[in-house]
Amino acid sequence: MIHNENIEILDKLMQVKIIDSWEVAIRPAELENFGKIFGLSQKIYKTNEYKEIMRFLTHKKISLVDLIDSYDYQDIKRNIISKGQVSHIFDILDKAKAVTKDGRNTIRYLLHNLRNQVIKKQLPNNEDRCLSDLKLNSKCFPFEEMPFATSLINHNPSFYDLLECIYTSGREHELFARAVKSRIEDGGSLFIDKKEFNFNNIDGLRSHFNSKLWTGNEKNLKGHTGRRIEEFQSHFYIKEYVEKSIEIIDGLDKLTQGGIQNYSNSAKEWIKKNSTLIDDKEKENIVINLFEKSKVALIYGAAGTGKTTLIDYVSRFFKDHSKIFLANTNTAVDNLKRRITASLNSEFKTVAKLIAGTDTKCDVLIIDECSTISNDDMQKVLNKVKFKLILLVGDIYQIEAISFGNWFKIAQSFLDKATFTLEKTYRTKDKKLLKLWDEVRSFGDCISEILQRESYSQKLEDLSFEASDDEIVLCLNYDGLYG
Numbered sequence: 001m002i003h004n005e006n007i008e009i010l011d012k013l014m015q016v017k018i019i020d021s022w023e024v025a026i027r028p029a030e031l032e033n034f035g036k037i038f039g040l041s042q043k044i045y046k047t048n049e050y051k052e053i054m055r056f057l058t059h060k061k062i063s064l065v066d067l068i069d070s071y072d073y074q075d076i077k078r079n080i081i082s083k084g085q086v087s088h089i090f091d092i093l094d095k096a097k098a099v100t101k102d103g104r105n106t107i108r109y110l111l112h113n114l115r116n117q118v119i120k121k122q123l124p125n126n127e128d129r130c131l132s133d134l135k136l137n138s139k140c141f142p143f144e145e146m147p148f149a150t151s152l153i154n155h156n157p158s159f160y161d162l163l164e165c166i167y168t169s170g171r172e173h174e175l176f177a178r179a180v181k182s183r184i185e186d187g188g189s190l191f192i193d194k195k196e197f198n199f200n201n202i203d204g205l206r207s208h209f210n211s212k213l214w215t216g217n218e219k220n221l222k223g224h225t226g227r228r229i230e231e232f233q234s235h236f237y238i239k240e241y242v243e244k245s246i247e248i249i250d251g252l253d254k255l256t257q258g259g260i261q262n263y264s265n266s267a268k269e270w271i272k273k274n275s276t277l278i279d280d281k282e283k284e285n286i287v288i289n290l291f292e293k294s295k296v297a298l299i300y301g302a303a304g305t306g307k308t309t310l311i312d313y314v315s316r317f318f319k320d321h322s323k324i325f326l327a328n329t330n331t332a333v334d335n336l337k338r339r340i341t342a343s344l345n346s347e348f349k350t351v352a353k354l355i356a357g358t359d360t361k362c363d364v365l366i367i368d369e370c371s372t373i374s375n376d377d378m379q380k381v382l383n384k385v386k387f388k389l390i391l392l393v394g395d396i397y398q399i400e401a402i403s404f405g406n407w408f409k410i411a412q413s414f415l416d417k418a419t420f421t422l423e424k425t426y427r428t429k430d431k432k433l434l435k436l437w438d439e440v441r442s443f444g445d446c447i448s449e450i451l452q453r454e455s456y457s458q459k460l461e462d463l464s465f466e467a468s469d470d471e472i473v474l475c476l477n478y479d480g481l482y483g
Contacts, residue, residue: 024057026064030114031089036123037107037135038095048084056080065112065165068097102132105147105166106140109157112165121153142214142224148174149181149209150224172199173208180229180236188406190242191235206231241404244375248407249414251382255296255390256418264292270317283310286420287317291389294418298370298411299393301422302441307393308339310422311366314391316342321363324385326351328372336368351377354384361386370394374403397441 001021006013028044035042044050056076057067070076081087096107110119122140124130129138142150147166151157159178168175176199183192199205206229216223226240260266267288271278278284283306290297301307315323319342327333328351337348347362351373354360365387367373371394373381396409412419425434436450451457 176205304427305422370408374405
């Protein structure tokens, strides 16, 4: 049940909704799709059996996995079935409980976290091989072997969900591998000091994990061997992370061997003809030197330094050439569409859309918000597009890639002659505020001092908030049925 209450905040009454009771309510469709794993096809309705099971889960505050693990499962089942005429749900639960070998971990996780969008991805298509005698795609096998260190098909289970439905005993090698991966991805470093881990027999765990990785077949020769954890000078690294980083940097480095003949003179002439367009010497110098000595250019700059404006200048200069503009999100792509004024001969795409499509080519490939693009995706982009020039733009202090992506951060160290940095911020002329921004970007020691001294920070008090018609509510980490 939900009811409204008023609470007082800063001398104002605010209405809040109070949840004072709740019930478990699993959608019948999710139980039906879960049942397909066992070859069951009966429809699930909200019968007495359904209602009694939901009531029992609510009262005991347990999950369906807890239910099938109960020592008195058969008694609970008999009691509930006696109150109804059908036992379709218990038919499914009996099948799930009976699985003791291949498929057990996958079934326990799916039962604990019943979601149609996840379950459907694990079901086989007509051409797919099945796992054991279950209607589970054989691609679930790596998860079945090492659930704490592997994902399901297009789904990454949370560590806490796994702990609630799969036992950790005998899986220390998986926990070790998960810890290494987390440290590398969270820190953005390819190599992690061995001393940072407090596992017993750490070399044995690494060897055990590597031995359990799928070695491939005729369709996939490498299998999962790229996930091997290797050691170099007492530092751990993940094999494919290093290999992809090297491939990306090597590919870009080859483009620095020579630029466009007479590029600088052409750029100067273009700037002269468009004398009112660029009113900033910093950007003018970058445009003049961009592709003089290299066919790749990397632009780094904080928010407000004019990165998108510079992209627009480059687009205008190459207005008669074919261009592809890429960004990681639809929002970023829409921003480029709005801001790029010379959009003839241009395509605007997300990275995912480009990768999913057929191989393509263009004269100039321009990628924005590069820090959000993973190493895996960047490698695919470079293999997917044939281009003559490539412009890479971003800010390494802004949002990072969701998957591991350190290529843009390390590229500046290897491609210095192709690297340009925008220093001047145009969003404010306030030197004190600029100083604060610099401190925040560099994790400086004076952040708190500047906040207090310049009164940028103050107590939360009566700020006279006013409601408006165009309000939106941001639900971070919603992770619910609709997102």
